[in-house]
Amino acid sequence: MNQLDLVRELAEKAETKIVMLVADGLGGLPLEPGGRTELETAATPNLDRLAARGTSGSSIPVLPGITPGSGPGHLGLFGYDPLEFKIGRGALEATGIGFELGPEDVAARGNFCTLDAAGLITDRRAGRIASEESFRVVERLQAVKIPGVETFVRPVKEHRFVVVFRGRGLDGGVADTDPQAVGVAPLAPAPLSESARRTAEVAEEFVRQARAVLADEPKANGMVLRGFAAKPALPSYAELYGLRAAAIAVYPMYKGLARLAGMTLVGQPQSLDEQIAELARHWEQFDFFFLHFKYTDSTGEDGNFAAKVGRIEELDRALPGIERLGPDVLIVTGDHSTPSRLKSHSWHPVPTLLVADSCRPDGLAAFSERECLRGGFGLFPAKHLMLLAMAHAGRLGKFGA
Amino acid sequence: MNQLDLVRELAEKAETKIVMLVADGLGGLPLEPGGRTELETAATPNLDRLAARGTSGSSIPVLPGITPGSGPGHLGLFGYDPLEFKIGRGALEATGIGFELGPEDVAARGNFCTLDAAGLITDRRAGRIASEESFRVVERLQAVKIPGVETFVRPVKEHRFVVVFRGRGLDGGVADTDPQAVGVAPLAPAPLSESARRTAEVAEEFVRQARAVLADEPKANGMVLRGFAAKPALPSYAELYGLRAAAIAVYPMYKGLARLAGMTLVGQPQSLDEQIAELARHWEQFDFFFLHFKYTDSTGEDGNFAAKVGRIEELDRALPGIERLGPDVLIVTGDHSTPSRLKSHSWHPVPTLLVADSCRPDGLAAFSERECLRGGFGLFPAKHLMLLAMAHAGRLGKFGA
Numbered sequence: 001m002n003q004l005d006l007v008r009e010l011a012e013k014a015e016t017k018i019v020m021l022v023a024d025g026l027g028g029l030p031l032e033p034g035g036r037t038e039l040e041t042a043a044t045p046n047l048d049r050l051a052a053r054g055t056s057g058s059s060i061p062v063l064p065g066i067t068p069g070s071g072p073g074h075l076g077l078f079g080y081d082p083l084e085f086k087i088g089r090g091a092l093e094a095t096g097i098g099f100e101l102g103p104e105d106v107a108a109r110g111n112f113c114t115l116d117a118a119g120l121i122t123d124r125r126a127g128r129i130a131s132e133e134s135f136r137v138v139e140r141l142q143a144v145k146i147p148g149v150e151t152f153v154r155p156v157k158e159h160r161f162v163v164v165f166r167g168r169g170l171d172g173g174v175a176d177t178d179p180q181a182v183g184v185a186p187l188a189p190a191p192l193s194e195s196a197r198r199t200a201e202v203a204e205e206f207v208r209q210a211r212a213v214l215a216d217e218p219k220a221n222g223m224v225l226r227g228f229a230a231k232p233a234l235p236s237y238a239e240l241y242g243l244r245a246a247a248i249a250v251y252p253m254y255k256g257l258a259r260l261a262g263m264t265l266v267g268q269p270q271s272l273d274e275q276i277a278e279l280a281r282h283w284e285q286f287d288f289f290f291l292h293f294k295y296t297d298s299t300g301e302d303g304n305f306a307a308k309v310g311r312i313e314e315l316d317r318a319l320p321g322i323e324r325l326g327p328d329v330l331i332v333t334g335d336h337s338t339p340s341r342l343k344s345h346s347w348h349p350v351p352t353l354l355v356a357d358s359c360r361p362d363g364l365a366a367f368s369e370r371e372c373l374r375g376g377f378g379l380f381p382a383k384h385l386m387l388l389a390m391a392h393a394g395r396l397g398k399f400g401a
Numbered sequence: 402m403n404q405l406d407l408v409r410e411l412a413e414k415a416e417t418k419i420v421m422l423v424a425d426g427l428g429g430l431p432l433e434p435g436g437r438t439e440l441e442t443a444a445t446p447n448l449d450r451l452a453a454r455g456t457s458g459s460s461i462p463v464l465p466g467i468t469p470g471s472g473p474g475h476l477g478l479f480g481y482d483p484l485e486f487k488i489g490r491g492a493l494e495a496t497g498i499g500f501e502l503g504p505e506d507v508a509a510r511g512n513f514c515t516l517d518a519a520g521l522i523t524d525r526r527a528g529r530i531a532s533e534e535s536f537r538v539v540e541r542l543q544a545v546k547i548p549g550v551e552t553f554v555r556p557v558k559e560h561r562f563v564v565v566f567r568g569r570g571l572d573g574g575v576a577d578t579d580p581q582a583v584g585v586a587p588l589a590p591a592p593l594s595e596s597a598r599r600t601a602e603v604a605e606e607f608v609r610q611a612r613a614v615l616a617d618e619p620k621a622n623g624m625v626l627r628g629f630a631a632k633p634a635l636p637s638y639a640e641l642y643g644l645r646a647a648a649i650a651v652y653p654m655y656k657g658l659a660r661l662a663g664m665t666l667v668g669q670p671q672s673l674d675e676q677i678a679e680l681a682r683h684w685e686q687f688d689f690f691f692l693h694f695k696y697t698d699s700t701g702e703d704g705n706f707a708a709k710v711g712r713i714e715e716l717d718r719a720l721p722g723i724e725r726l727g728p729d730v731l732i733v734t735g736d737h738s739t740p741s742r743l744k745s746h747s748w749h750p751v752p753t754l755l756v757a758d759s760c761r762p763d764g765l766a767a768f769s770e771r772e773c774l775r776g777g778f779g780l781f782p783a784k785h786l787m788l789l790a791m792a793h794a795g796r797l798g799k800f801g802a
Contacts, residue, residue, distance in 0.1 A: 029761055033454060037761075062800055063404065064781060065788030066411070069801035082801065083402045092802050345799060347792045348761045349777075370764055379779035 004235060006399070007079065007387065011242045016328035016393040018243070018288045019279070022077060023315055024070070024254075025297030025338025027350045027369055031305055038296075038305060038340060039351060040368045042312040046319040047332065047353065047367035054330075054355030056364050057377025059385060061336050067347045073335030074257045078290075079241075079386030080234055087260070088172055088229020094162045095256030099154055101231035106170040106199055108228045110153075110161040111178065112137060112220035113186070115211075119222075121182045126159045126220040134158060137220045144209040149202050163206065163225065171196040171230065174203055178224035186224045199228070236262025237288060241390060246282055248275045249292035258290055272314065276321040283325055288389075291322075297345075300338030308340050329393045330355045332367070333385065349379055356392035405636060407800070408480065408788065412643045417729035417794040419644070419689045420680070423478060424716055425471070425655075426698030426739025428751045428770055432706055439697075439706060439741060440752060441769045443713040447720040448733065448754065448768035455731075455756030457765050458778025460786060462737050468748040474736030475658045479691075480642075480787030481635055488661070489573055489630020495563045496657030498555055502632035507571040507600055509629045511554075511562040512579065513538060513621035514587070516612075520623075522583045526560045527621040535559060538621045545610040550603050564607065564626065572597035572631065575604055579625035587625045600629070637663025638689060642791060647683055649676045650693035659691055673715065677722040684726055692723075698746075701739030709741050730794045731756045733768070734786065750780060757793035 028038035061068040061076050062083065071092050072082035087095070090107035101107060112126035112134065129137070134155050141153040149167035156162055173196035177187040189203035203225060214221045237245035239262070246266045247258030255265050264286070267278035275291050282289075293315055299308035315332075322330060333352040336345050351372040362376035373379075377388065390396045429439035462469040462477050463484065472493050473483035488496070491508035502508060513527040513535065530538070539556040546552070550568035557563055574597035578588040590604035604626060615622045638646035640663070647667045648659030656666050665687070668679035676692050683690075694716055700709035716733075723731060734753040737746050752773040763777035774780075778789065791797045 027761075029759070033762070058779075063407070063788055064778065064785040065790075065792035065797060066407065067792065067797065067799045069799050072801035083407065086402075087801065089802055342759065346759075347789075347797070369761060373763060373775065373777060373779070379781070 003079070003081070003383065003387070004240060007390065007396070008240055010397045010399055011240070011390065012395055012397045013242055014394045016287070016395060017283070018329040018331070018389050018393050019291065019322055019327040020077065020289065020331045020333070020389065021291045021293065021322065022074070023293045023296040023312070023332065023334050025300045025336060025345065026334025027337025027339070027346070027348050028300065028308065029339035029341045029348065031341055037369050038300070038308040039312055040370065042309045042316065044312060044316040044367060046316045048365065050319065050330070050332070050355045051353055051364045051367040051371065053359065053361070054353050055359045055362050055377055056351070056353045056367065056372045056375030058349035058369070058372045058375070058379045059333060059352045059382040060349050060379060061382045065347045067345050068336050069345065070253055070335060071257065074254070076382030077333065077335055077385055078261045079383055081383050085232050085234055087232050089227025090162070090172070090229040091231055093156065093227065094164055095260065096253040097154055097156055097162060098252035098256060099152065099162060099164060100259055101164070102166060103231060104168055104170060105164050105166045106172050106228055106230050107162060107164045108203070108225040110163050111224050111226070112159040112161070113222045113224055114219050115222035119185045121179070121184060121186065121222065123219070124182060124224070128158050129219050131155065131157050134161065134220070137214065137217060140213050141210055143213050144206055146202055146205050151206060159220065165199065165202050165206070167202070170199045170202070172199070172228045174200045174228040176224070176226040177207070178226050186222060189225060203228070232260060234260050234262070238262055241288070241386065242395070243288040244286045245288040245290065246286040247290045247292070248278045249290070250275070251292070251294055254292040254294070263290060272318045276318060279322065280325060296334065297338045300340050301343055303340050303343040305340040328356060329389050331385065331389060350382070352377065352385065354388055354392060358392050358394070404480070404482070404784065404788070405641060408791065408797070409641055411798045411800060412641070412791065413796055413798045414643055415795045417688070417796060418684070419730040419732070419790050419794050420692065420723055420728040421478065421690065421732045421734070421790065422692045422694065422723065423475070424694045424697040424713070424733065424735050426701045426737060426746065427735025428738025428740070428747070428749050429701065429709065430740035430742045430749065432742055438770050439701070439709040440713055441771065443710045443717065445713065445717040445768060447717045449766065451720065451731070451733070451756045452754055452765045452768040452772065454760070455754050456760045456763050456778055457752070457754045457768065457773045457776030459750035459770070459773045459776070459780045460734060460753045460783040461750050461780060462783045466748045468746050469737050470746065471654055471736060472658065475655070477783030478734065478736055478786055479662045480784055482784050486633055486635055488633050490628025491563070491573070491630040492632055494557065494628065495565055496661065497654040498557055498563060499653035499657060500553065500555055500563065500565060501660060502565070503567060504632060505569060505571060506565050506567045507573050507629055507631050508563060508565045509604070509626040511564050511624050511626050513560045513562070514623045514625055515620050516623035520586045522580070522585060522587065522623065524620070525583060525625070529559050530620050532556065532558050535562065535621070538615065538618060541614050542611055544614055545607055547603055547606050552607060560621065566600065566603050566607070568603070571600045571603070573600070573629045575601045575629040577625070577627040578608070579627050587623060590626060604629070633661060635661050635663070639663055642689070642787065643796070644689040645687045646689040646691065647687040648691045648693070649679045650691070651676070652693070652695050655693040655695070664691060673719050677719060680723065681726060697735065698739045701741050702744055704741050704744040706741040729757060730790050732786065732790060751783070753778065753786065755789055755793060759793050
């Protein structure tokens with residue numbers, strides 16, 4: 001019996017509220033041997049107080065040593081095994097710009113490129129045209145019409161765009177058309193299986209019409225398509241957990257990931273204060289709240305240790321505003337580590353804290369990578385966190401008699 | 402998606418070196434309640450210094466409570482699930498005497514036995530003939546010739562030998578011929594499936610000819626065959642990890658296990674010093690080095706606590722010679738525990754240490770069974786160690802976007 005079937009069977013209704021605060025890229029590293037991590041350096045009186053009351057641990061997003069992207073990182077936190085459920089590149093890119101994929105959609109990432117008179121690629125990124133120019137080119141592509149299929153083209157940034165085909169029987173099994181070289185023509189979209197033949201034909205027709213429309217463009221007169229993918233079939237929070245789940249996020253990527261899990265997007269917050277205001281405003285309507293805080297990751301990616309410390313302290317100051325609402329379960333975690341020292345996501349476990357009245361105390365006096373190693377949840381796969389959330393919220397029945 | 406597919410997908414090239422030093426049977430037990438283990442008793446200034454810099458943990462070779470043999474113990478360390486990949490007894494015995502199995506080989510363990518005039522077993526071990534006598538008998542068996550099949554017979558020790566059949570379409574699915582009793586005849590080699598019919602016939606013909614050749618032997622005039630097995634199909638280190646891997650081992654068994662994983666055997670070292678000299682000599686040619694140190698196991702098997710302590714100290718003194726080469730990742734671990742108190746392999750977790758610049762410090766001040774329990778890797782399956790090695794060596798890309 002797998003975890004999803006188990007939780008489906010055991011989930012019970014209760015009048016309890018769960019808040020999961022995800023500080024993106026929370027975990028870190030010291031800058032030099034013997035030093036402290038960002039979290040150990042930050043003044044975090046609220047997190048430390050909560051750690052003394054709750055139970056802590058170190059979550060492993062995928063497997064030891066595996067560095068996750070945002071997609072697998074969040075899937076784990078939401079209780080889906082990231083090795084089982086994958087979000088294809090095209091679907092993730094569409095999700096990241098806030099395009100809501102439907103069940104009949106196949107999305108692909110597009111790059112504009114420059115073709116010569118013979119149709120051979122001279123610039124794989126169309127001179128990295130400015131986003132504004134790309135917006136204009138994408139607008140021209142709205143003229144493309146394919147019988148029996150709805151087509152959506154959306155700009156991303158510079159030469160990058162997303163195309164979504166919507167229609168019955170479409171299939172993401174189409175090969176990339178990027179030859180990864182100049183001096184050659186883009187490849188034809190080739191089906192990887194019989195069931196993707198129609199989708200490949202649709203993509204080919206799209207490219208044919210697009211080429212005609214863009215023939216007079218000086219730079220963006222061609223394109224390559226990559227990462228064809230349908231929306232992943234994730235069971236929803238409502239169906240799995242019986243939770244009315246809300247997502248309160250600033251950035252489209254995390255809104256999109258939450259939508260894939262069936263969460264309802266709440267508000268248009270632009271800051272943590274606004275996110276907490278939305279939380280308060282929608283408190284009665286939902287049982288589960290996913291709050292996403294981006295800046296612990298972006299400062300880490302920038303390699304800005306001090307700025308990451310500052311963002312952790314900002315997060316800490318926001319906690320009383322959440323506590324005031326009286327969540328039955330309050331979780332603080334991250335989707336992965338982003339040590340400023342590495343300027344990138346990493347594989348290191350993520351400090352994780354759960355506070356509820358039913359917590360077994362583990363004697364921690366602070367919230368940090370090192371302290372969490374001695375925490376009551378130990379080192380645990382991130383996909384188990386939702387089981388712990390549900391249990392501490394009194395929302396999981398007994399397994400077996 | 403399983404671990405091997407995952408690592409195959411994520412493996413990246415880098416100019417980094419990984420050294421895995423396997424102290425066979427490293428973990429131990431105190432001799433009496435309240436006492437110290439061998440590792441806690443030994444003076445290990447280098448291991449302790451490295452533990453303060455690196456990340457430690459306790460590896461579980463197979464599953465909690467499961468005592469592994471050398472085969473599964475090493476498979477786990479090399480990143481193969483020992484419950485999925487099995488090395489059949491015959492293949493392990495051939496490997497253990499340094500016979501390099503090919504893809505068309507089926508190996509079996511043989512025991513010489515004594516038969517009476519009616520062909521019934523009177524001594525299942527042929528009076529435990531001396532190894533020298535066995536060598537002579539094995540030499541006579543070189544006369545056996547089977548059409549279409551190459552046959553190799555090699556002595557092991559006393560009455561034990563190995564036979565390898567090489568030919569197209571052979572299959573390890575043949576039942577043991579040992580009736581496990583005296584007063585009865587050896588069983589005929591019976592195929593366990595249709596695809597092993599030919600192999601069973603080959604084995605039967607081998608036994609028929611061997612009986613004729615050995616008819617005048619006073620003791621070793623018969624034989625039983627056990628553990629028919631082909632070479633396990635392990636994906637290689639090169640294919641899986643993109644690593645040029647070298648094995649620097651003294652004993653044939655460990656050389657053989659490394660060869661099964663596609664490692665290159667380096668040198669003919671007879672001591673740890675010679676192993677480190679080989680390491681230095683081949684430093685530029687390889688990315689991964691497996692160094693095997695036998696004596697922590699053999700002293701444990703002997704029940705010689707003090708000698709095991711001494712061997713651990715010998716290992717500790719050798720570490721600076723490895724560090725001097727500047728490995729990007731240095732691992733010290735064992736394939737299982739061999740507590741002197743038990744005089745045998747055991748199921749207890751194995752103290753494991755990984756040192757790299759990208760380690761997250763876990764605050765340990767020493768390297769021991771007890772300290773490792775508080776280490777940053779926690780209790781972890783041995784098969785995950787290679788993921789950690791690859792990650793810390795900057796050789797694993799991001800999973801998902």
